[in-house]
Amino acid sequence: MNKTKVPFQIPAHLHAASPAELRQGERDNVKLMVLDPLTGQRRHTNFRDIINTFQAGDVLVLNQSRTIPSSLHATGARGDVEVRLARKIDKHRFEVLLVGNSYEEEENIYFQNGILATVEGKGSEHPLQVLNFKHGGISLMEFIYEHGSPIYYEYINDPWPLSKYQTVFSSIPGSIEMTSAGRAFTWRILSSLISKGVHICYVTLHTSLSYYGNNKWPTPSNHPELYSIPRETVTTVNVAKAEGRKVIAVGTTVVRALESAVSEGRLTPQKSVPTHLYINGNYSLEITDALLTGFHEPEASHLDLLKAFINEDILLKAYNEALKQEYLWHEFGDMNLIMTGVS
Amino acid sequence: MKKTIMITGGSKGLGKSLALGFAKQQHRIAICARGEHDLRTVKEQAETLGAEVVALKADISDATDVEKFVSIVEDHFGSVDVLINNASIFGPGPKQHLDYTDETFSNVLKVNIMNPFLVTKRVLPGMIANRSGSVINLTSEAGRTGFAEWGAYGISKFAVEGMTETWASEVAEYDIRMNMVDPGEMDTAMHSRAVPDCDYDLAAPEERLDVFFYLASEQSNKHNGERFEAATFINKAGVQSE
Numbered sequence: 001m002n003k004t005k006v007p008f009q010i011p012a013h014l015h016a017a018s019p020a021e022l023r024q025g026e027r028d029n030v031k032l033m034v035l036d037p038l039t040g041q042r043r044h045t046n047f048r049d050i051i052n053t054f055q056a057g058d059v060l061v062l063n064q065s066r067t068i069p070s071s072l073h074a075t076g077a078r079g080d081v082e083v084r085l086a087r088k089i090d091k092h093r094f095e096v097l098l099v100g101n102s103y104e105e106e107e108n109i110y111f112q113n114g115i116l117a118t119v120e121g122k123g124s125e126h127p128l129q130v131l132n133f134k135h136g137g138i139s140l141m142e143f144i145y146e147h148g149s150p151i152y153y154e155y156i157n158d159p160w161p162l163s164k165y166q167t168v169f170s171s172i173p174g175s176i177e178m179t180s181a182g183r184a185f186t187w188r189i190l191s192s193l194i195s196k197g198v199h200i201c202y203v204t205l206h207t208s209l210s211y212y213g214n215n216k217w218p219t220p221s222n223h224p225e226l227y228s229i230p231r232e233t234v235t236t237v238n239v240a241k242a243e244g245r246k247v248i249a250v251g252t253t254v255v256r257a258l259e260s261a262v263s264e265g266r267l268t269p270q271k272s273v274p275t276h277l278y279i280n281g282n283y284s285l286e287i288t289d290a291l292l293t294g295f296h297e298p299e300a301s302h303l304d305l306l307k308a309f310i311n312e313d314i315l316l317k318a319y320n321e322a323l324k325q326e327y328l329w330h331e332f333g334d335m336n337l338i339m340t341g342v343s
Numbered sequence: 344m345k346k347t348i349m350i351t352g353g354s355k356g357l358g359k360s361l362a363l364g365f366a367k368q369q370h371r372i373a374i375c376a377r378g379e380h381d382l383r384t385v386k387e388q389a390e391t392l393g394a395e396v397v398a399l400k401a402d403i404s405d406a407t408d409v410e411k412f413v414s415i416v417e418d419h420f421g422s423v424d425v426l427i428n429n430a431s432i433f434g435p436g437p438k439q440h441l442d443y444t445d446e447t448f449s450n451v452l453k454v455n456i457m458n459p460f461l462v463t464k465r466v467l468p469g470m471i472a473n474r475s476g477s478v479i480n481l482t483s484e485a486g487r488t489g490f491a492e493w494g495a496y497g498i499s500k501f502a503v504e505g506m507t508e509t510w511a512s513e514v515a516e517y518d519i520r521m522n523m524v525d526p527g528e529m530d531t532a533m534h535s536r537a538v539p540d541c542d543y544d545l546a547a548p549e550e551r552l553d554v555f556f557y558l559a560s561e562q563s564n565k566h567n568g569e570r571f572e573a574a575t576f577i578n579k580a581g582v583q584s585e
Binding site for chain 1: 383397406417474
C-alpha cells in the first residue's frame with residue numbers, strides 16, 4: 001500500500017459517481033489540471049485544451065485494452081458471494097476476489113445456467129484466490145458477457161452499463177477495471193492531434209483489480225498484469241526518444257507497460273507477458289516523459305507511481321489545490337497532465 | 344494471408360455462402376445470427392472445410408450482444424480484419440407505405456441501420472490500432488432507387504449507403520477502407536419475401552462472392568467509400584479473386 005506523507009481526504013461530493021457525458025453533455029467535457037513536475041506550476045483548463053498542449057512530434061501512448069464484465073454472482077454451501085474477476089490465467093482459470101463470503105480450497109461455487117467453479121488455491125497475493133471453471137474458452141467468456149457487470153465501487157450509485165466503462169479507442173478485451181485515463185478522449189480530439197503531427201501509439205495492458213476492499217490495496221510487485229507492445233509502437237517511441245521528443249503515457253497502466261519493456265534504454269516488443277514492475281518514487285523512468293492520469297486516492301499504488309514523475313510535496317500541494325478547485329476523483333472524474341514546460 | 348473475417352447474419356442466404364466461401368480459403372471465420380440451429384450447421388460445414396470458426400448467437404441490433412460477439416471474437420482470434428455487415432431484414436413483404444404500422448417501419452429501420460452502425464463502431468478501434476481493415480456493407484438497388492412496395496427496407500438501405508460514405512471519409516486517415524456491395528437479386532429467403540411471385544431465374548449466392556473476396560484482399564486497398572455491384576463486378580473491374 002502506498003504511504004503518503006500527508007494523507008488527504010476526498011469530500012463525498014468530489015467522488016465522480018456518473019460518466020462525464022451524463023453530467024456535462026460530452027465525455028471530453030472534464031477539467032484538466034496541467035502540472036509542471038519540476039516547478040510545481042499549475043494551469044487549470046478544460047480537457048479539450050489538450051490539443052493545444054501537445055506539440056508535433058510528441059508521442060501519445062494509449063492502452064487499447066477493453067473492460068470486460070468482471071462482477072458475477074454465485075452461491076454455494078457458505079452462501080451467496082460476489083465473484084470479482086481479477087485476472088484471466090488460462091481458458092478455465094481466473095484469479096478472483098470473493099466478496100461477501102469466504103470459500104476454502106476445493107469448495108465449489110455455483111453460477112447461473114449451471115456453471116460451476118472450484119476454488120483451486122491462493123492467488124498472487126492475499127485475498128485473491130484461483131477459481132477453476134468447469135466451462136472454458138468461448139463458452140465461459142459467453143457466460144461472463146451474458147451475466148457479468150462492471151465492478152461497482154461504493155461511490156457509484158447507479159449500475160452503469162459496461163459501455164460506460166470503455167474508452168472510445170479500446171478494443172482487445174481483458175481489463176478488469178476501465179483504463180480510465182483515456183476515457184475523456186473522443187475520436188475528434190485524436191484526429192485533431194494526428195492532424196497536428198502528434199503520433200498516436202498503442203500498448204495493451206489488461207488491468208487487474210485496483211482495490212480489494214476492507215482498506216486492502218494491491219502491491220504491484222505481487223500483482224501481475226499481462227501486457228503487449230506492438231512493433232509499430234516500439235519503432236515510433238524509440239525514434240521519438242532519439243530525437244528528444246516527449247513520450248506521453250495515457251494512464252499509469254501505459255507507464256507500467258512501457259517501463260517493463262525496456263532493454264538497454266530502448267523499448268522492445270512484447271507479446272502477452274506478465275509484468276510485476278513496481279514503479280514508485282525510487283524508480284528512474286527510462287521511456288515515459290509525461291503522464292495523463294486521473295486523480296487517485298491517497299492509499300492507491302497509482303499515487304505511488306506518480307512519485308516517479310514528481311516530488312511528493314509538489315504533488316500533494318497540487319492535489320490540495322485540485323480539492324479546493326473541486327476536481328472530481330475516480331474513473332469518471334477529471335484529468336491531470338503531469339508534463340514539464342506546459343503549465 | 345489468413346485473416347479474421349466477421350460476417351453478421353452468417354447462418355443463411357448470402358451470409359452462409361460468404362462464411363463457407365471464406366472458409367474454403369482457410370480464413371478464420373466469425374459469424375453470428377439470431378437462430379442458433381442454422382448457425383451451428385454453418386459452423387460445422389465451415390470447420391469441415393478446414394477453417395477455424397467462432398459462431399455465436401447474437402441480436403446485433405442490440406449493443407450488448409454486439410459487445411459480446413465482437414469481444415469474444417477479438418479475445419479468441421486477436422483481431423478482426425474484415426467486417427461484412429450482411430445481417431438485415433426485409434420486413435413484412437411487399438407493402439405500401441400507407442399500410443405500414445409505425446412499429447414495423449421503426450423496427451426495420453432499427454435492425455438494418457443499427458446493425459452496421461453498432462458492429463462497425465465496435466470493430467473500428469481494433470482496425471485503427473492495427474492500421475488495417477476492410478468494412479463491407481450490404482446495400483441494394485433499392486438503396487438508391489425508391490421502388491414501390493419495398494418500403495422500409497429500401498429506405499434503410501438508402502441510410503446504409505449514406506452511412507458508408509460518411510464513415511468512409513472519416514476513417515480514410517487511419518488506412519481503413521469502407522465500401523458497399525449491391526449483391527443483386529439472388530435466390531434467398533429474403534428475395535422470396537420481397538418478390539413472392541418471382542417468375543425469372545435468380546443467381547445463387549455462391550455466384551456473387553468474388554467482389555467480397557476482392558474487397559477483403561489487399562488488392563482493393565485503394566477503394567474507399569465506393570459502391571460495387573456483385574453481378575457485374577468481374578466484367579467491370581477485370582480483377583480476379585485471390
